[in-house]
Amino acid sequence: MTDLRKGILYYRQNIFPFQRETLERLAREGQRPERLLIGCSDSRVRLAEVMGAGPGELFIVRNAGNIVPDYGKHVGGVTASIEYAVTVLPIREIIVCGHTYCGAIQAMLHPETVENMPAVKQWLSYASAAAERGRKKNPAMGGDALVRATVAENVLLQLEHLRTFPCVRERMEKGALKLTAWVFRIEDGEVLEYDSAGGEWAPIR
Numbered sequence: 025m026t027d028l029r030k031g032i033l034y035y036r037q038n039i040f041p042f043q044r045e046t047l048e049r050l051a052r053e054g055q056r057p058e059r060l061l062i063g064c065s066d067s068r069v070r071l072a073e074v075m076g077a078g079p080g081e082l083f084i085v086r087n088a089g090n091i092v093p094d095y096g097k098h099v100g101g102v103t104a105s106i107e108y109a110v111t112v113l114p115i116r117e118i119i120v121c122g123h124t125y126c127g128a129i130q131a132m133l134h135p136e137t138v139e140n141m142p143a144v145k146q147w148l149s150y151a152s153a154a155a156e157r158g159r160k161k162n163p164a165m166g167g168d169a170l171v172r173a174t175v176a177e178n179v180l181l182q183l184e185h186l187r188t189f190p191c192v193r194e195r196m197e198k199g200a201l202k203l204t205a206w207v208f209r210i211e212d213g214e215v216l217e218y219d220s221a222g223g224e225w226a227p228i229r
């Protein structure tokens with residue numbers, strides 16, 4: 025396991041010097057990120073690093089299952105962060121990024137495994153439609169294949185939920201905001217993007 029204190033020293037000595045100018049400017053002027061990224065809390069998914077995003081470039085919301093509750097059904101940290109970002113920051117794109125082998129999606133498909141965690145159960149219920157769609161569209165699938173299909177359905181469901189936010193709808197109607205669906209494959213580092221015109225997922229190359 026990495027010694028995090030040593031990691032901080034390494035950052036101070038080897039990385040911060042190259043970011044000093046940018047960070048000093050960001051401290052002075054405040055953040056102006058143009059992208060809001062919604063990802064899973066999973067420790068294997070290092071989104072900013074995978075996407076090559078530097079300081080000040082991504083406003084990030086992470087939670088179990090990269091879930092965006094429907095605006096009318098839940099008020100909490102996720103909804104508040106999204107509302108803040110879209111209303112105050114110059115966000116032009118919201119990316120929802122799921123990932124393969126997602127424990128939240130596995131739990132969504134098997135809710136009996138989270139019976140002893142009422143908060144988790146409640147949280148996952150905001151996206152239970154993804155599990156229903158995953159099963160319905162892929163009746164012959166089980167195990168890993170079903171989890172993969174449901175991971176993708178879940179990301180698309182969260183784009184639908186984003187459209188229930190009045191601030192998101194308003195900016196989309198003005199043509200000032202775009203929604204993007206990605207899935208990060210932790211096993212090979214590929215990021216798949218959903219093409220809504222063709223209804224297909226394809227790796228970003």
Ligand SMILES: [Zn+2]
Binds near residue numbers: 088089126129
């Ligand atoms: Zn996950």
